[in-house]
Each structure stands twice: as structure tokens, then as C-alpha cells.
Amino acid sequence: MRFTPTEEQAQLKELAAKASRQLFATTIEKDEEEGIFRREIIRELGKLGLTGIPTPVEYDGAGLGYLEYAIALEEIAAYGAAYAISVAVSGLPQVILNLFGNEQQKKKYIPPLARGEHIGAFSLSESHAGSDAGSLKARAVKNGSEYVLNGTKLWTTQGNVADTVIVFARTGGEGPRGVSAFIVEKGTKGFRAGKTEHKMAANASPTCEMILEDVVVPASSLVGEEGQGFKIAMTALDSGRITIGATAVGLGRAAFEYSTKFAKERKQFGQPIADFQGIQFMVADMYTALEASRLLVQRAAYLKDSGLPFTREASAAKLFSTDATMSITTDAVQLLGGVGYTKEYPVERYMREAKVLQIVEGTNQIQRMVIGRSI
Numbered sequence: 001m002r003f004t005p006t007e008e009q010a011q012l013k014e015l016a017a018k019a020s021r022q023l024f025a026t027t028i029e030k031d032e033e034e035g036i037f038r039r040e041i042i043r044e045l046g047k048l049g050l051t052g053i054p055t056p057v058e059y060d061g062a063g064l065g066y067l068e069y070a071i072a073l074e075e076i077a078a079y080g081a082a083y084a085i086s087v088a089v090s091g092l093p094q095v096i097l098n099l100f101g102n103e104q105q106k107k108k109y110i111p112p113l114a115r116g117e118h119i120g121a122f123s124l125s126e127s128h129a130g131s132d133a134g135s136l137k138a139r140a141v142k143n144g145s146e147y148v149l150n151g152t153k154l155w156t157t158q159g160n161v162a163d164t165v166i167v168f169a170r171t172g173g174e175g176p177r178g179v180s181a182f183i184v185e186k187g188t189k190g191f192r193a194g195k196t197e198h199k200m201a202a203n204a205s206p207t208c209e210m211i212l213e214d215v216v217v218p219a220s221s222l223v224g225e226e227g228q229g230f231k232i233a234m235t236a237l238d239s240g241r242i243t244i245g246a247t248a249v250g251l252g253r254a255a256f257e258y259s260t261k262f263a264k265e266r267k268q269f270g271q272p273i274a275d276f277q278g279i280q281f282m283v284a285d286m287y288t289a290l291e292a293s294r295l296l297v298q299r300a301a302y303l304k305d306s307g308l309p310f311t312r313e314a315s316a317a318k319l320f321s322t323d324a325t326m327s328i329t330t331d332a333v334q335l336l337g338g339v340g341y342t343k344e345y346p347v348e349r350y351m352r353e354a355k356v357l358q359i360v361e362g363t364n365q366i367q368r369m370v371i372g373r374s375i
């Protein structure tokens with residue numbers, strides 16, 4: 001594993017940073033406040049090859065690895081965590097179809113997602129089935145050459161704007177083995193977004209209830225085999241945890257850079273607060289947590305790219321980096337003092353955004369469970 005980026009990785013990093021500065025760095029604050037998601041940003045990121053980084057070239061992806069994906073997502077998140085989340089979530093159907101889809105499904109659904117022309121979503125959770133996703137209740141009943149889906153899903157990131165949604169529904173008995181995965185296209189009769197959640201943060205990344213009322217899909221919409229859905233979801237989340245970790249690193253970096261610059265400028269007792277050892281110790285801890293987070297995320301990505309087992313490492317990366325970013329963003333508010341607590345400065349938003357990363361794609365308690373069990 002290299003500790004310095006290759007020339008190609010350095011170029012990708014710069015490309016992602018430049019695009020983020022141009023496309024949303026100056027509008028994200030307002031969009032977060034007003035809950036506006038800008039679809040055209042995903043389209044523009046797609047034109048630069050940033051919405052299908054690990055997707056094979058034959059399906060219009062960039063054909064790179066998760067290490068490159070993590071590098072790019074860190075940059076995007078440093079300017080707007082909501083768009084890093086959007087790119088990562090649109091990546092989930094691409095990963096699922098690439099690994100479990102048949103050739104027809106791959107050819108039809110992956111290329112527009114990889115190009116950023118379509119938006120993807122992953123609809124697993126329900127009101128009573130979050131950490132225990134295997135207990136989900138939405139049903140899919142086979143009827144000749146079709147399935148009929150009914151139920152209510154919750155917490156579907158960008159479900160209201162997605163063109164291609166992977167919906168998990170029960171085809172068999174109780175428990176994880178009765179779950180199957182389906183491709184449901186936007187506009188399918190009976191399939192619609194319900195309420196959009198009014199969240200603590202990340203409101204530029206909408207999160208929705210998804211309602212399925214006698215939704216008829218062709219049997220060819222089944223991904224893999226009946227009963228394989230839970231395995232498909234868990235496999236996608238293994239990779240997804242690397243992307244959430246990378247998002248945490250970018251967000252933590254933004255908070256670190258903003259607050260340390262402030263500490264060098266803000267004077268109290270006749271000197272910059274950065275000169276006080278009490279402040280320097282905080283900054284040193286923030287720096288160390290950030291560096292360790294990036295290394296864990298990139299190591300999990302490296303293992304995945306090398307075809308080695310990476311489930312435990314991806315969970316450890318997600319757990320450590322998101323806890324670290326919660327702590328870094330909280331300390332960033334502290335470094336700014338009173339103004340850090342106001343909306344005049346971005347650090348309070350970073351702190352609110354950090355919280356959700358400890359919850360999504362398996363809460364950090366669930367990551368500890370994954371790691372503990374594997375050991």
C-alpha cells in the first residue's frame with residue numbers, strides 16, 4: 001500500500017476539489033438551510049467521471065478502484081457532505097448490479113447512473129426494521145411473469161429524485177433469508193415518495209419515505225435470486241462503509257482547516273489563541289484523529305481493490321472515522337468559541353452533519369457488532 005498518491009490519483013483529487021469549488025461550495029450553505037438538492041450538480045460531476053469511479057469502463061464508469069473513489073469523495077465532502085452522500089448512494093445500485101445483476105440489467109441501468117444522468121437509491125430500511133433490516137415487512141408476491149410489491153420503506157436517501165431504486169422486499173418467510181432485491185424505476189405505477197424528513201442536517205440530501213401500493217414490476221426486475229436480497233444489501237453496505245468513511249474524512253478536514261486557521265487569527269490575552277498549549281493539544285488530537293481516519297479508510301479501500309477480505313476493515317474505518325469526525329467537528333466549534341455556535345460560521349453545520357455519519361449504513365453500534373463478531 002502506497003502512502004503517497006500516484007500522479008493519476010493526485011489529478012483526480014484536484015479534479016474533484018475544483019469541481020466541488022465551482023459547483024456547490026458557495027451555494028451549499030443556503031441549500032442546506034432551504035433543503036434544496038440540485039440534480040444538475042450530479043449531472044456535472046458525472047460529465048467529469050466522478051459519479052461512477054469504481055464502475056467498469058464497459059458500463060461507462062471510470063474503471064478505477066475504491067482508493068480513487070475514497071480520494072474523490074473526501075474532496076467532495078470537504079466542500080459539501082450532502083453531495084458526497086449523494087454520489088455514494090447513487091453508487092450503491094451500481095455496485096449491486098455490477099456484482100449481482102444479469103447482463104441485461106447491467107447494460108440498461110448502470111451506464112446512466114455512472115454518467116450521472118440518472119440518480120440511484122437504496123431502499124432497505126423500514127420504520128420497525130433499521131439495524132435489524134432482516135425483519136423488513138414490505139412484500140413482493142410473484143404473479144406469473146411479474147411481481148407485485150406492497151409496503152412502506154423509510155429513510156431512502158434521494159428516493160424522491162431517484163430514477164433507479166433498489167427496493168428490498170420479502171418474497172419468502174420471516175428473517176433475512178426471505179428478502180429479495182428488486183429494481184424499481186421512477187414513475188412505476190403505485191411507487192412514490194412519501195414525506196421528506198426534516199433533519200438536523202444534510203438537508204441538501206433528501207431522505208424520504210417510499211410508498212409501494214400494488215407496484216407491478218416484471219420478473220426480470222429481480223436482482224440475483226429470490227432470497228438473496230439480504231446478502232446483496234450487506235455486500236453493498238460493506239463497500240458503502242468505505243464511502244461513508246471517506247465522506248467523514250472530508251468533512252472532518254473541512255472543520256479542522258477552518259478552525260485551525262481561525263485559531264491563528266483570533267487573539268485573546270494579547271496573543272493568537274493558537275499559541276496556547278491548551279489549544280495546541282486540541283489541534284494535535286484533531287490532526288491525529290483525521291490522519292488515522294484517512295489511513296483506515298484507504299486501507300479498507302486498498303484491501304477491497306486487491307480482492308482481499310475487507311468487511312471488518314471497512315466497518316473499523318467507518319466506525320473510527322465517523323466517531324473521529326464527530327469529535328473533530330465538536331472541537332472545531334469549541335475552537336471558535338461563541339461564534340462557532342452561530343450560523344455565521346460553517347462549523348456548527350459540520351458538527352450537525354457529522355452526527356448522521358455515525359448512524360447511516362449501519363450505526364456505529366452495529367459496526368462494533370460486525371467487528372466484534374468477526375474477531
Ligand SMILES: Cc1cc2nc3c(=O)[nH]c(=O)nc-3n(C[C@H](O)[C@H](O)[C@H](O)COP(=O)(O)OP(=O)(O)OC[C@H]3O[C@@H](n4cnc5c(N)ncnc54)[C@H](O)[C@@H]3O)c2cc1C
Binds near residue numbers: 130365
Ligand atoms: C439521513 C439518513 C439517511 C438514510 N439513508 C438510508 C438509505 O438510503 N437507505 C436505507 O435503507 N436506510 C437509510 N437510512 C436508515 C439507516 O440505515 C438507519 O437509520 C440505521 O440503520 C439505524 O436504524 P434505526 O434508525 O431504525 O435505529 P434502530 O435500529 O432502532 O437503533 C436505535 C439505537 O439502538 C442501537 N442498536 C440497535 N440494535 C443494536 C444492537 N444489536 N446492539 C447495540 N445497539 C443496537 C442503534 O445503534 C441505535 O443507537 C438513513 C438514515 C438517515 C438518518
